[in-house]
Every structure is written in C-alpha cells, then in structure tokens.
Amino acid sequence: MTTPPSRPGAERTDGSSVRIGALVPLTRPGWVQAGRHVLAGLELGVGDVNDAGGIDGRPLELVVRDTAADPRKAAAAVDELAGLGVAALAGEYHSVVARSAATRADALGLPYLCSSAVLDALTEHETEWVARLSPPQSRGWQTYADFLLDAGHRRIAVATQPSVYWATGTRVLRDHLTPRGGTVVELDMSALGPAAVCDALVDRRATALLLLVGHPEPAVPIVQAVRRDPRLAGTMIGAPAGQPELADWATLLGKDGAAVPFLRYLPERLGPFGARVETALRERLAEAPSFVAFEGYDTAIVLADVLRAAGSHGADRARTAASWPRVAVEGTRGRIEFSRTPGISVWQWAGAPVQVVDRDPADPDRFRVLHTG
Template sequence: MAALAGEYHSVVARAAADRADALGLPFLRSSAVLDALTEQPTERVARLPPPQSRGRRVYADFLLSAGHRRITVAAQPSVYWAAGTRVLRDHLAPRGATVVELDMGAFTPTAVCDELVDQRATALLLLVGHPEPAVSIVRSVRRDQRLAEVMIGAPAGQPEVTEWATSLGDDSAGVPFLRYLPARLSPLGARVETERRETLGEAPSFVAFEGYDTVAVLADVLRSHGVDRARTAASWPRVAVEGTRGQIRFSRTPGIGVWQWASAPVQVVDRDPAEPDRFRILHAG
C-alpha cells in the first residue's frame, strides 16, 4: 500500500491515523475534523476539512450574530461531541452567552422540551446521531407550542443528507449546519457538480466534493513522486492542486499536529423553509 485516504468518522479516523503513522503510511483525510487527529504531531498525515475548532467558532459567531445568548446543547457521550461542545462554550461564554449541556443518555425528547422552557433557551444544538435521536428531538421541539421561537441547529451537518429531509418533511428546514463549500465552486467544481447531479439524480453533498478533492490531491502526489511512502509524506507541504473548492495547499496550523488545508471554506447553511430542497447560506467564515 502506497497511501491511505478517507475515513468513516472522526473518532474512527483518529484511531486509523495513529496506526497509519506508526506504520509509516501517508494518510490523506477527506472529512475528519477533530483537532487532535493523532496522539503526536506527524509529517505523514494531511487533512482537507477545517479543524473542528475553526468550524465551531464560525458557527458560534453565527449564533451571536443571530442574537442567541441562551443556548442548550443536546449531546451524546463521545469524544467528538464533547470536543465540539467545549469549543462552542469557550467561544461563546466570554461574549456573554450561556451554554447548557443535556446528556442525551439521561433525557427523552419530551424532557428536552421541558428543559428548554425552564432554561428560556433561544437555540437548541443537536450534537447527536442521525437518524436517532436527532429526528425524534426535532419532531418533539417542533410540535411543542411553547418552543415556537426556539432555533434548532445541527452543526455537524445532519440536515445535509437526503434522509434528513425524507424523515422530517417540512420540519427538516430551518436547521442551520456547517458545510465546507465556497460561495462559488471552481470551474472544476462546477463540472463535477453537473456530472454528479446527473449520476445521482440530485445535487451532491459537500462530502462528495471532499471526496473528489481527496482523489485529485492523492493522484497528483503519486504521479509526481511515485509510490514511495517517505517521498509521499515529504510532499505534503509542496502540494498545489486545483480542487473543486479552490486551490489546495497544506501548511502547519498552530495547535494542529497534521498538515492542514488552512483556507478550506466554511459556511453555515440551512434548508429553505419555503423550498426544503434548496440550501440558504446564512453565514461564512
């Protein structure tokens, strides 16, 4: 094996990255956002998406700009969810906002509604799995007339997937989430979007563009430097590839132990309540 690419989930990918690093195997990460992707800094791992700390700060700025100061987080126990909650709290608290966390191992969707009323929360953030318990929580909150003004958010991107809209119907709209697309795709990105739309019968998600960019970068590296693992790992700082979302280059970012595409785009978007199949850009950072 010359290199490894992609992953299933940030937590799984972190375990895979440590193993790949120990084996001297170059690893290009397409979607994992955990800041601490490896136990120790490494030259062998590179990443396309922005680190979780950057994305969650952008989301926190969106919340503040929308006037939210009383925020409740419904979270499942996980390194991934805990890290996201910590970033939100650290960014929001100094700016006068409160963040209350509900352990979803102890709360039913109905109990979440009662807590939102008691806390006078204006925003509920879902740091939970999809479809459950995310779908049940959304349904309960949407049907509770006491919470008509509460915004539901899902920073990790659950509303992006088609199954979200299928499961929730009209309730799927108006739930802001993070996605990693620019305001305008590159010419390559526009072509890829057209091709994928024809193949899939619907617009591709931002994850599809991450996947395409991963293949484009890795193919360029292997063409230029061959299949030697050491040469591949040494080439990350010299990458200059035109991707679907802009030119991709890797650099070192303070606090991040892998090679990072520092200019990866970040947006906060939601499904338009008037047309749930259409996404609205609410904020960018």
C-alpha cells in the same frame, strides 16, 4: 474510465496499478449516506485521474474498506491495506474513526489523506504521515458560534451524547461564547427523551438547541418534538455537525427539517471546475451532491498529485508523505495547499471554505447561506 470499488479478495496483484486504500462508512451504525458520498467523490476523482493518464501511465485503483463507524474496524483495515501494499490511504467521515485510522497510519508509516473528519487532534503528536482536507473542528465550530451571536442567541442548549467529538464541540462553543456573554447548557441524551428535552428548554429559557447527537436517532425525534411543542415556537434548532446536509434528513423530516442551520464546507459559488464535477457527481449519485462528495473528489486528485510528485508509483511511502508541503492543486472548492496550523497535529488545508447554511422552509431542497467564516 471509472474504477469500481474493490471488494475483499478481489484486489489486483499484478502490479500494474497504483492502489489507494479507501476508508468509508458503508453500513450501520455508520452514516451510510455520508459514506456513499465520500466514495462517489473518490471514484469520480480516480476516474478523472485515469482519463488523464493515471500515475505516470499506471491506473489509480481504489481498494475500499467499510469502517461502519467502528474505530477498531478502521484500525484493522489500515493494517490489512498496508499489508496489501497500498501507496496511501484516503477517506473517512466519522472523526473518532478517522483518529483511529490516522493513529495507526502514523505508526505504520503509511500516508493518509483524511477527506472529511474534523477533530483537531487526529493524532496525539505531530506527524508527517497524515494530511487533511476538511477544516479543523475548532475553526468550523467557532464560525458557528459567531453565527449564533450574530443571530442574537446567548442562551444555548446542546443535546449531546458521550463522544470525544461532541465533547470537543461543546468545549469549543463554550470557550467562544462565554467571554461574549453566552451560556451553554448540556442536556445528556443518555438520560433524557425528546419530551424531557422540550421541558428542559423551557426551564432553562434557551433560545437555541444544538443537536450534538447521532442521526437519525435521536436527532429526528428530538426535532419532531421541539417543532410540535407550542412553548418552543421561537426556539432555533441547529446542527453544526452537518446532519441536514444529506438528503435523508429532508426525507425523514420534511418541512420540520428546514431552518436548521449547519456547517458546510463549500464556497458560496463553485467555479467552472467545481460546477463540472457537481454535474458528474449528481449523475453518479442520482441526487444533489453534498460537500462530502466534493471532499472525496478533491482527495483523489490531491493524492494523484502527491504520488506523481513522489515518483516510484507510490512504492516509497516516505517520499510520498514528504510531498504534502509541496502540494498546490486546483480543487473543486479552491486552491489546495497544506501547511502546519498551530494546535493541529497533521498537515492541514487552511483555506477550506466554511459556511453556515440551512434548508429554505419555502423549498427544503434549496439551501440558504446564512454566515461565512
């Protein structure tokens, strides 16, 4: 069976289930569609786990909390879920929010498997309590920088907003591009509008503009302005954070949203297991599943493996966290194992696939793989 998301005040208290706290952005200003995809993957994974017997005969149950992209709300949700007795935490898409959740989970001694957030420093110090499926930002954005260099781009402009996530991404790009003859110019979107961005691109002779900004505002009007400016006909627009992956990008921008390269964490081809899950996710979402949905699914099946390995139906949180290095699970996108990665404070899946893809101008519903790393 498929376990529906729990609502506040509706959690089961009879002790018959093993409960997982799920953190997802389901309301604005969070990226709601990303939250829907994470949750759809978690729900499908939980359903499959339960169909296979659950956790030693007990069903797995999600207790869902909306973070709304608010770090303080996420930290409060972690406190609440810990008090409700969840065995572990899962989910979250926004990196700054996941960092808040991870920091609080570490302080409380609550195992947390982060599904989709990439910020390298999820916690300030090394922790045994937190593991992550998505690749760290440094790896993904270095791959993106290599793509830019291979495509002949050396003069890069970044339209950015104040955020540790965007600032870290800019630093990764600059550190990787500068020794190889590239330059990175920052355009502060707290001071510039779309038309001023176009003028700055012309003045700086940039050949590529990267959108390190929120979606849909101001990303969508920036794309529209650049696409309509004849002076910028040869300028590449990129979005390393993955905004074009989800369907609302294509809905809002149409053909203007094609040929915008972004990072995606899928293999070039899914195996039979991944293809089966893709079909089920498509039915659940009524649209093509993003890589975020696969991350949600893999989170559920990995946590089930960890909880089974720890025993005690998740009641012993320390034993659960101690199981991260023993994980060996066939996920939808490859074999998942956790290790210590230099510079990363949490247990990390080092084998996550990384691609640079875009939407095909001839068919914006089709994705083209441009680079792998």
